[in-house]
Amino acid sequence: MNTVIAFVIIFGALVFFHELGHLIFAKRAGILCREFAIGFGPKIFSFKKDETVYTIRLLPIGGFVRMAGEDPEMIEVKPGYNIALLLNKENKVEKVILNNKEKYPQARVIEVEKADLEHEMYITGYEQGEDEVLQRFEVSDHSFFVVDGQEVQIAPYNRQFSSKTLGQRTAAIIAGPAMNFLLAFVILFALGFIQGAPVEDPKLGQLTEDGAAKEAGLQENDTVLSIDGEDTSSWLEVVEIIRDNPETELTFIVDRAGETLQFEVVPEANKAGEVTIGRIGAFGPVDKSFSSSLQYGFVETYTWTKEILFGLGQLVTGQFSIDMLSGPVGIYDITDQVADSGVVNLMRWAAILSINLGIVNMLPIPALDGGRLLFFLIEALRGKPIDRQKEGLVHFVGFALLMLLMLVVTWNDIQRIFL
Known part of the structure; x- marks a missing residue:
């Protein structure tokens, strides 16, 4: 039971701080972040604060921050649609109700003639019960679709990921791995205080x-x-x-x-x-002073980074077999062994895992942060972004291959540990 708790805390912390890096820099750039998720699959817990829904999902294999504009918007308002509009005090549209309109008797029902909910933020249409006069409704920058009683915030183009400068987008992506290195440093710095830095x-x-x-x-x-x-x-x-x-x-x-x-x-x-x-x-001998602990945090972070990069180099050159990789099952088994040796070793193990997560995410592989950064580099060199649909397809294929690799590694872990 203690191992389960230790694994959940360590894994949760690594993913939390990684995704928190993405969230902080995305919000600083003005990007609408729809969801901050730990895990994948069905939701088991969620709450909403400000514009973002914070969720914990069933499968503990990562996490994500869903930013507006990264994927095509799922809700569209097309000509001929019958919709209901709720206006705010400034006579701007605050809510666009797509169904169950009868539940909103105070709303103005129109047949859409044209709508732009990204750039100019307006809807034109013919209101029911009025003369056939085309009306134009300005849409608030902070407005919502209402579908089956659920509100989904509308993302104007200036709140979407793709609208931001290359530097802002790069910062939002690279902040995730950077937070993992920072977390590792903080843990190792704390270890310097607890056990002292060797002198x-x-x-x-x-x-x-x-x-x-x-x-x-x-x-x-x-x-x-x-x-x-x-x-x-x-x-x-x-x-x-x-x-x-x-x-x-x-x-x-x-x-x-x-x-x-x-x-x-x-x-x-x-x-x-x-x-x-x-x-x-x-x-x-050890030194528990602030300066020595600070130096210890930097040196240990650098040392483990170098060791992990060396291991990846051996994997690329074939000196290191894929059978030796560990997935969630293997990491759980190692955590079980480390937990028995005390809190200090468990903290060091968490720091190593955090560095590993940061490095792996920086690899130029589609669906990982490094893959996103590779597309940004290509964009910088060619002077314009790659077509979003093509990039999305590459990331989808990359994600599918990563899931396949995860299954293979997990099966190897099961055979190594249990069979």
Whole structure:
């Protein structure tokens, strides 16, 4: 049960912050965002705030922000339609009622002659019960279709995704992966505060209760000046000498609060594969200061980014098999194992997953953010956008192939774990 909760929290956080990046920058650009969704498939929870419906959906395989103009508008008002209009105090159309008009006796019913609900925002038509005089109705920029009692906000062209500058659209798309890198940095930065950022000083960190260091009289924060006459200037040098001398008495010269002391320590022998190494039960020194934690967050984010990119490179060159990829089932299984090792490792795992999500989404693959950015690059080079229908078809095919890959990876996970 704890693993399920951990998986839901981690997955939900990764998707939430990714989509939040898209939402924030889209709204800043003035784009109408119809829905902010975590998951795909049927809705299991939803609420509306301002212009956006926030939903949680059944299938935990991603999320989306549905922006006006990204897909063709599903509702059209064509000549010959009989519709009802509700006007606001400025005599502008506030609601366009497409059916069940009898429920709105105060509305003005017309037969449409012409309508432009994107650019000029007007409807012309002949009102029932009036002389055959063509009337023009101005439509409010904040107006709604009403279909089966449900309101759908009308999106003027200046509220649609395609109306924005290339820079604004690029920012709205790239903000998703950027938020994943930011989330990873924040988690790793927090880990720097919790467990401390490793430092290179030849200083003893936390000591185990039954370790050789504590038995010999060494204390946390002792600075190791030398071991058996060999000067030490870093923690790595201390570790190497101890590892190379299992069950051998070593003379430690340490500085403790300005006082030089000597201790005899016998490292315990431990098996590391086929090799025996020495250990004294001392952790490395750490620094929990703000600056060190900040540096630790940056360095760890960079290091894991480099490692994941290296793994993707191996996948492209064939050194890494697709059978080794993990989907939701595999990630759940790893989360189960990591959860058993403590909160700190679970936080680090969440940060790694967040970086991975950010990188994968930046790949120039149709249906992913990187695929969208590739089309923007082509638009910048040719000076005009690619036909929306053609781009939409490419993204649809890309999404279908991604779903197929997800099924293959999930099946491999099931076979590897359960069969």
